[in-house]
Amino acid sequence: MFLLGLTGSIGMGKSTTAKMFAEEGCAVWDADAAVHRLYGKGGAAVAPMAAEFPAAIKDGAVSREALKETIAADPTALPRIEAIVHPLVAEDRATFLADAKSDIAVLDIPLLFETGGAAAMDAVACVTIPDDVQRDRVLARGTMTEAQFDAIRAKQMPAEEKCARADYVIETDMLDHARAQVRAVIRDIREKLRHA
Ligand SMILES: CC(C)(COP(=O)(O)OP(=O)(O)OC[C@H]1O[C@@H](n2cnc3c(N)ncnc32)[C@H](O)[C@@H]1O)[C@@H](O)C(=O)NCCC(=O)NCCS
Ligand SMILES: Nc1ncnc2c1ncn2[C@@H]1O[C@H](COP(=O)(O)OP(=O)(O)OP(=O)(O)O)[C@@H](O)[C@H]1O
Incomplete structure (x- = not known):
């Protein structure tokens, strides 16, 4: 492929x-959409994000609004978010490619x-x-x-x-x-x- x-x-x-x-x-895969799934209720990023950014969790999901406030207030936040999210995104992509037919x-x-x-x-x-x-x-x-x-x-x-x-x-x-x-x-x- x-x-x-x-x-x-x-x-x-x-x-x-x-x-x-x-x-x-x-066959199309979208990294931003993967982040949406990971942040959503039951998504794999929720627990590790809750451990580092408890204020960003609302109703069992990562709140982008809260996260944007955190990022604005703390310049170290985005790299820490990336360290959590990017390996999970890579996993999501590998799963997609294993199943893709095109x-x-x-x-x-x-x-x-x-x-x-x-x-x-x-x-x-x-x-x-x-x-x-x-x-x-x-x-x-x-x-x-x-x-x-x-x-x-x-x-x-x-x-x-x-x-x-x-x-x-x-x-x-x-x-x-x-x-x-x-x-x-x-x-x-x-x-x-x-x-x-
Ligand atoms: C900063 C957040 C909260 C903004 O959320 P929001 O819903 O308003 O925007 P959305 O996610 O649609 O992003 C819009 C665009 O911003 C840019 N962007 C997002 N994250 C980043 C980043 N870490 N570095 C540079 N650009 C970024 C991208 O071009 C993206 O397409 C969100 O993007 C986030 O949590 N980013 C960290 C995870 C990440 O690195 N995602 C990038 C793709 S893997
Ligand atoms: N070829 C095009 N002609 C006219 N408008 C367009 C075209 N492509 C995108 N747009 C418009 O530009 C805006 C941004 O497009 P889109 O959401 O696809 O960008 P993106 O790169 O995925 O954004 P982000 O980086 O935030 O995820 C949208 O309003 C969309 O309708």
Whole structure:
């Protein structure tokens, strides 16, 4: 199975583009969605998070709202959260890949380059839009304050660097344009698989 990493800065269109790959028949796994499962009631992150961040647990699940307050108040919190969450995310991904049935698996991973995951991919696609559009789109969702957005963005590798390292760049300026690029990426990969 061909492993295509899909990455890009916060709000640049990873989830929307991943859905397009799924619609074209690729098996898709989403790291953020895995975190949602892990944080949910009965999720594997709840107990270890409760041990370190008791204030972030509400109704047996990890509360993102509470967690964002913790992160804002304590600069050491995010790396400690990552140390708990990232190994669990890696397990979730291994389970997905063991069951996946498709010629191409797309792994939507926001921190693919930051965490060194790109080395395990056969190729990487990076979604991109200009910074001002990114900011507008993220703030329009209303789930983050401008300060929270800036803090997350500052932690991520700059978008230009991600694109420079990627094998494919997908501009997410318009849905039809992105879909055409997704189809071109799939065609290119299938062509490569035929000649492998
Ligand atoms: C910070 C939290 C509480 C924000 O939750 P919220 O629901 O508002 O946003 P969401 O999870 O959808 O994340 C939005 C985007 O923020 C970026 N982001 C999230 N976590 C991180 C991080 N640790 N470092 C850099 N960017 C991050 C990603 O681009 C992500 O797609 C949440 O993302 C979290 O708990 N992050 C820690 C776990 C993690 O590292 N996840 C990243 C994918 S494995
Ligand atoms: N090709 C596109 N054309 C127009 N709008 C788009 C396109 N792709 C994404 N968007 C819009 O941009 C916003 C962010 O997209 P999306 O949620 O897919 O990004 P993301 O990278 O997964 O975000 P995050 O990093 O926060 O998880 C959404 O409002 C979405 O509708």
